[in-house]
Amino acid sequence: METWSKIVMTIVISVLVRWGWKVIDWVWFKPKKLEKWLRNEGYKGNPYKLITGDMKDLATMMKEAKSKPIPITTHDINSYILPFDHHIITKYGEKSFVWFGPHPRVYVRDPELIKEVLSKPNEFQKPPEPLRDSIFGGLLVAEGHKWTKHRRIIDPAFNLQNLKIMFLGIYSSCSDMVQKWELLTAGNESTEMDVWPDINNLSGEVISRTAFGSSYEEGMKIFQINREQINLVFQMLFIIHLPGRRFIPTKANKKFQQNVHELRLALTGIIDKRKKAIEMGEHIRDDLLGILLESNSKEIEENGVGMSMEDVIEECKLFYMAGSETTSNWIVWTMICLSLHQEWQVKAREEILQVFGKGELDFEGLKDLKILTMILYEVIRLYPPAIMYVRTTLKETKLGNMMIPPGVQLALAPIHVHHDPKIWGKDATEFKPERFAEGVVNATNNGKGTNSFLPFGGGPRVCIGQNFAMTEARTAMAKILQRFSFELSPSYKHSPFPVFTLPPQFGAPLIIRNV
Template identity: 75%
Template sequence: METFGKVAVTIFIVVIMRWAWKVVNMVWLKPKKLEKWLRNEGYKGNSYKFPLGDMREVATMIKEGRSKPSPITHDITSYALPFDHHIITKYGEKSFIWVGPNPRMYVTDPELIKEILSRPNEFQKQHPEPFRDSIIGGLLVSEGHKWTKHRKIINPAFNLQNLKIMFSAIRSSCSDMVHKLELLIGGTDYTEVDVWPYIDNLAGEVISRTAFGSNYKEGEKIFRIQRDQVDLLFQMLSILYLPGRRFIPTRANKKFKQNCEELHTLLKGIIDKKKKAIETGECSCDDLLGILLESNSKEIEENGVGMSMEDVIEECKLFYIAGSDTTSSLIVWTMVCLGLHKEWQVLAREEIQKVFGNRELDFEGLKNLKVLTMILYEALRLYPPVVMMERATVKETKLGNMMIPPGMQLALAMIQIHHDRDIWGEDANEFKPERFSDGMLNATKGKGSSPYFPFSSGPRICIGQNFALTEAKTAITMILQSFSFELSPSYKHSPFPVFTLPPQFGAHLILRNIT
């Protein structure tokens, strides 16, 4: 027994020492090693501070930024990413920040970003990433074989033929929104409206109808929960990257966990209901979920393995937040830009009248709206739905003339590049859709298309970009057919990123009925 006791104590000590070594390595030795490499490569940043790095300062700047509006300007980088802008301004483009014990180096060269995005197996999504993983899952965060399989299963849902089928639902939802705005004006000449809730609801209704064959009311709870989750994450931002954060018994943590369970139950119910309806022949597979389930069944029949129920739930979460937030962001900032630059409203409205006249919008006709396409491209440049992307190395990896060590995070500074005067010219912070008159390739000052990537690029380019652009074109076209508009005196400019780039203080416009 005495020998057994000594062995047990020895094992316990060894386990504790191994655990302690891992912790020390994670929170001190590895960060200091990576910091040394960064400084040897000419990168500058704050010294590492145990255990949160720069996160306390990040949280403070974000809290301050969210509390007040920005000047009305398209030069939004310092407002949208206050801490990142502060670090890059202080240390230069070759700089880095500390996300907890992990350094994150900025990549601002468009060609290097293009290379990173074209090599997704070597430069992967950061795992784990608490902010992202708490809300978004599915295809967006999958890697390797799982991503390849899921992309294959989901691809049919977003092909051109199915987009044409779903167009009537998109058009119907846009028509409903326009009608609600018309009722607000009534018999008056004009009215002031915060259009953001209407656009946000429009995007929610479109994804509910096209993804789940339901109306917005059925998806309302899902949107409420996801919005609540985002607010809770901001409340926990200063501890979000702390190891074991989810076990800290704060009120926000407890509420977040409850919301996760409720969201899972709601989505599982929608999926089960859809599967039963398909099996009994009560509905066809003409929405995103139905097409996904049909494609998944085919994959299982052919290869024996497809998506699990949990996988499908994660993809549905992604449908909701990515499918709605990206598009609503594009539509609202396009309206803000057109409210500031009314001459482009006139040009777009003239083109819409020429293409459609008095007939109903159709899918094919949208392709002929060249001016509106230029306007949307410029809005995406100035106000990209995702302002920055992150990647990480899983092993020593060559990039340009550097050999980057494993475990290094890379911040792909999209919004910095979209506003770079060296790429776009001295008018980089001005709304000038004419820069896209000869297409994306010729919009930059001889730099090609690599500096423009609002939907990412490479093999992992956004699967829903055509869906988003179709919805945005339809919505803006129908709005311009019915209204002229300008910014209200009460408008507060507030492009502050969450997952996408919503206007945190709304979008107050003066609407005038022109029909």
């Protein structure tokens, strides 16, 4: 027995020592080794701090920035929405890095290098982020073979023919919102209202109709949970990169985990309901979920394996978040920009009335709205929904003329590229839709607009729903401009503040008039 006890004790001690060494290596030796490599390569940044890195300073600066709006006279929002990144780059130069916990994150600002990173998704992968992954999921976070399979299954949902079918749901939702505004403004010379809640709800209803064939009310619980999750993430900035973060018993953390469970139950109910309808012989394929389930069945027939129930739930979560939050941001910033730049509001309205008059919109006519498209491109350049993409190296990987060791994260910030005067000219932070008059390719100084315009990402993983988003944004703005003119309310506070997307923190109070 004594011999066995010694053997057991030896094994336990060996395991503890090995585990302890891995922890020490993760929190100290590996970061210090990477820091040495970065400095040898000419990168500058703060010295590494055990476990937390720069997270405390980052969270403090974000909290301070969030507490106050910025002057509406400028679209130069970099220092406001990314205050810590701006601080580091100003202090150390463009060739700099920050610490996200024990992980160094290097800024990549050269469009050619960004293109290289995005074109090699297997070499430069998305680092695991439990909070992000539990909110979004699906194609956004899948890697390798899983991503390839999911993309193949989902692709049919976003082809031109299905987009035409889904246009009916988009148009119905936009019409409902405009009718609501017409009732609110009836008989008044002008009406002040915060348009942000209605636009946010609009995108939610569009997704409910086009993705799930249900009313907005049926999906209300999912939207409420998603919005609460985004607010909770900001409350947890101090602990996001701590080991075992999800077990830390803060009030926000507990609520976040509870919401993850409730969200899964709600989506499971919607999917089960649809699967039962299909099993009973109903041929439902005029929405994203129906198309997805049909495509998944075809994948199983042809290749033996498709998506699991958990996979379908993850893709539905992504439909809700990517399909509502990002597009609602795009529409509201368009209304704010057109409130500031009335001459472009007039031009867009004249074009819409020339194409459609005061009548109904149609899918084919949207492509004739050239001025509105220029405006939408300029808005999403200045206010991109995703302000930063992060990739990481799993092995030594070549980028440009460097060999990057495993464990280094790369920060690709569209907001930096979109506001760079070397690329877009001295007026890079000004609202000038005319720069897109000859398309995206010719919008920049260097004639490489496709590499420097990144609102939907790039490479093989470019956003699958970008045409859907553009259709919704065009339809919503065309319906609004047909019926109303608008300007900023004196109570408007300019505060584009990011968590995952870039919403107006203090809403969008506007003065609305019928036209």
